[in-house]
Amino acid sequence: MECRDRLQDLRHLKQKVDAGVDFLVTQLFFEDHVYFDFVGRARAAGIAVPIIPGIMPITNVDQVQRFTTMCGAHLPRTLGAALQGRVNDPAAAAQLGVAYATLQCAELLRGGAPGIHFYTLNKSPATRAILSALRANAPWREA
16 A cells, blocks of 8 residues: 555556456554545556455564565554664563554444454464454444
């Protein structure tokens, strides 16, 4: 979602959709407005397929920093600072990551996202905790 040439990116994406893509999954991101802005731009470009937000629950501070650097995403300043305060407490960092992703997913679903794709990195406990909280809250009913 955060490329150097957004118009070119959307043109390529539109070509893929026109060739038969049924749905899209975004890269990871940590600010929901990034997703909603992207969906708005995609709709304006004539892309009508479902766009599923890609969420990576933070379970490791060093790992999330590597991933965001690799894919061009960024952590909000306040989240980054909160994670840095937990860099020597992996359990606390993972708890923050699960809580943050849960709130993020609830907002996305409430805002009309058609579902959530979780980048679990073969670590399902965080995703299971998020899903349990979402099922209890059912934010999609508010959409």
